Amino acid sequence: MKRNILAGLTALALLASVPADAEPVRAGDITVEQAWARATVSSAKTGAVYLTVRNSGTQADRIASITAPVAGHAMGHETRRDGDVMKMQEAPLTVPPNGALEMMPGGTHIMLMDLAGALKPGQGFPLTxxxxxxGTVQVPVTVGKPGAMGPE
Ligand SMILES: [Cu+2]
Incomplete structure:
Protein backbone atom coordinates (compact mmCIF):
# COMPACT_ATOMS: atom_id res chain seq x y z
CA MET A 1 0.00 0.00 0.00
CA LYS A 2 2.75 2.43 1.02
CA ARG A 3 4.58 1.48 -2.16
CA ASN A 4 1.58 2.39 -4.29
CA ILE A 5 1.26 5.79 -2.65
CA LEU A 6 4.94 6.48 -3.25
CA ALA A 7 4.64 5.39 -6.88
CA GLY A 8 1.63 7.67 -7.26
CA LEU A 9 3.50 10.61 -5.76
CA THR A 10 6.47 9.98 -8.06
CA ALA A 11 4.15 9.96 -11.08
CA LEU A 12 2.62 13.25 -9.93
CA ALA A 13 6.04 14.81 -9.49
CA LEU A 14 7.02 13.73 -13.00
CA LEU A 15 3.81 15.17 -14.42
CA ALA A 16 4.44 18.49 -12.70
CA SER A 17 7.91 18.78 -14.24
CA VAL A 18 6.62 18.36 -17.80
CA PRO A 19 5.55 21.67 -19.35
CA ALA A 20 1.76 21.58 -19.48
CA ASP A 21 0.42 21.61 -23.00
CA ALA A 22 -1.59 24.84 -23.15
CA GLU A 23 -4.59 23.58 -21.17
CA PRO A 24 -6.82 26.62 -20.52
CA VAL A 25 -7.08 27.66 -16.86
CA ARG A 26 -10.46 28.90 -15.66
CA ALA A 27 -11.65 31.00 -12.72
CA GLY A 28 -15.15 32.46 -12.67
CA ASP A 29 -15.76 34.28 -15.96
CA ILE A 30 -12.07 34.26 -16.81
CA THR A 31 -10.17 31.80 -18.99
CA VAL A 32 -6.40 32.04 -19.46
CA GLU A 33 -4.89 30.23 -22.41
CA GLN A 34 -1.71 29.91 -24.44
CA ALA A 35 0.78 31.20 -21.92
CA TRP A 36 4.29 31.24 -23.32
CA ALA A 37 7.56 33.06 -22.85
CA ARG A 38 10.53 33.79 -25.06
CA ALA A 39 13.83 32.14 -24.26
CA THR A 40 16.44 34.49 -22.83
CA VAL A 41 20.23 34.52 -22.67
CA SER A 42 21.79 34.00 -19.24
CA SER A 43 22.90 37.65 -18.95
CA ALA A 44 19.34 38.92 -19.48
CA LYS A 45 17.62 40.28 -16.39
CA THR A 46 14.20 40.58 -18.04
CA GLY A 47 11.91 38.30 -20.02
CA ALA A 48 8.43 38.48 -21.50
CA VAL A 49 5.36 36.27 -21.07
CA TYR A 50 2.42 36.36 -23.48
CA LEU A 51 -1.01 34.91 -22.85
CA THR A 52 -4.62 35.34 -23.82
CA VAL A 53 -7.29 36.11 -21.21
CA ARG A 54 -10.95 35.66 -22.15
CA ASN A 55 -13.77 37.20 -20.14
CA SER A 56 -17.26 35.72 -20.59
CA GLY A 57 -18.74 38.03 -17.93
CA THR A 58 -20.56 41.33 -18.26
CA GLN A 59 -18.01 43.28 -16.19
CA ALA A 60 -14.41 44.12 -17.00
CA ASP A 61 -11.76 42.45 -14.88
CA ARG A 62 -8.16 43.45 -14.33
CA ILE A 63 -4.96 41.62 -13.44
CA ALA A 64 -3.99 42.98 -10.03
CA SER A 65 -0.74 41.08 -9.51
CA ILE A 66 1.55 38.54 -11.16
CA THR A 67 4.29 36.43 -9.64
CA ALA A 68 6.63 33.73 -10.99
CA PRO A 69 9.35 31.76 -9.18
CA VAL A 70 11.80 32.56 -12.00
CA ALA A 71 11.51 36.34 -11.53
CA GLY A 72 11.95 38.86 -8.72
CA HIS A 73 8.77 40.58 -9.81
CA ALA A 74 6.49 40.94 -12.81
CA MET A 75 4.27 43.66 -14.26
CA GLY A 76 2.06 44.52 -17.20
CA HIS A 77 3.84 46.28 -20.06
CA GLU A 78 2.91 47.63 -23.44
CA THR A 79 5.19 48.30 -26.39
CA ARG A 80 4.75 51.59 -28.20
CA ARG A 81 6.41 53.07 -31.23
CA ASP A 82 8.01 56.42 -30.47
CA GLY A 83 9.37 57.73 -33.78
CA ASP A 84 11.72 54.97 -34.94
CA VAL A 85 12.12 53.49 -31.48
CA MET A 86 10.00 50.84 -29.80
CA LYS A 87 9.56 51.64 -26.13
CA MET A 88 8.00 49.68 -23.30
CA GLN A 89 6.07 51.14 -20.42
CA GLU A 90 4.00 49.85 -17.53
CA ALA A 91 0.36 49.35 -18.49
CA PRO A 92 -2.82 48.09 -16.82
CA LEU A 93 -3.88 44.59 -17.90
CA THR A 94 -7.63 45.02 -18.32
CA VAL A 95 -9.89 42.33 -19.76
CA PRO A 96 -13.02 43.84 -21.36
CA PRO A 97 -16.45 42.30 -20.66
CA ASN A 98 -17.38 39.63 -23.21
CA GLY A 99 -13.98 40.14 -24.73
CA ALA A 100 -10.34 39.22 -24.54
CA LEU A 101 -6.95 40.61 -23.65
CA GLU A 102 -4.52 39.18 -26.18
CA MET A 103 -0.86 39.65 -25.46
CA MET A 104 1.71 39.38 -28.22
CA PRO A 105 5.23 40.46 -29.16
CA GLY A 106 5.21 44.16 -30.03
CA GLY A 107 2.05 44.69 -27.97
CA THR A 108 0.90 44.06 -24.43
CA HIS A 109 2.94 41.57 -22.42
CA ILE A 110 3.91 40.56 -18.92
CA MET A 111 7.45 41.68 -18.13
CA LEU A 112 9.46 39.42 -15.86
CA MET A 113 12.00 41.51 -13.93
CA ASP A 114 15.11 40.34 -12.06
CA LEU A 115 15.22 36.90 -13.70
CA ALA A 116 16.93 34.29 -11.54
CA GLY A 117 18.48 32.65 -14.62
CA ALA A 118 18.04 32.07 -18.33
CA LEU A 119 14.65 30.88 -19.61
CA LYS A 120 15.50 27.86 -21.75
CA PRO A 121 13.42 26.60 -24.71
CA GLY A 122 11.14 23.76 -23.61
CA GLN A 123 11.36 24.76 -19.94
CA GLY A 124 8.15 25.45 -18.06
CA PHE A 125 7.29 27.50 -14.98
CA PRO A 126 4.11 28.46 -13.15
CA LEU A 127 2.77 32.00 -13.32
CA THR A 128 0.45 33.07 -10.52
CA GLY A 135 -9.34 35.64 -8.01
CA THR A 136 -6.05 33.81 -8.35
CA VAL A 137 -5.10 31.23 -10.96
CA GLN A 138 -1.87 29.38 -11.59
CA VAL A 139 -1.01 29.24 -15.27
CA PRO A 140 1.66 26.95 -16.75
CA VAL A 141 4.04 28.88 -19.02
CA THR A 142 6.05 27.14 -21.73
CA VAL A 143 9.30 28.70 -22.92
CA GLY A 144 9.64 28.97 -26.71
CA LYS A 145 12.66 29.76 -28.85
CA PRO A 146 14.54 33.09 -28.66
CA GLY A 147 12.59 35.59 -30.76
CA ALA A 148 9.55 33.29 -31.09
CA MET A 149 6.47 35.16 -32.29
CA GLY A 150 3.83 32.81 -30.83
CA PRO A 151 3.22 29.66 -28.79
CA GLU A 152 4.68 26.52 -30.35
CU1 LIG B 1 8.25 44.87 -21.34
Missing part, protein backbone atom coordinates in the same frame (compact mmCIF):
# COMPACT_ATOMS: atom_id res chain seq x y z
CA UNK A 129 -2.05 35.62 -11.79
CA UNK A 130 -4.48 37.41 -9.47
CA UNK A 131 -7.53 39.06 -11.01
CA UNK A 132 -9.44 41.76 -9.13
CA UNK A 133 -12.73 39.88 -9.52
CA UNK A 134 -12.04 36.29 -10.62
Missing amino acids: VTFEKA
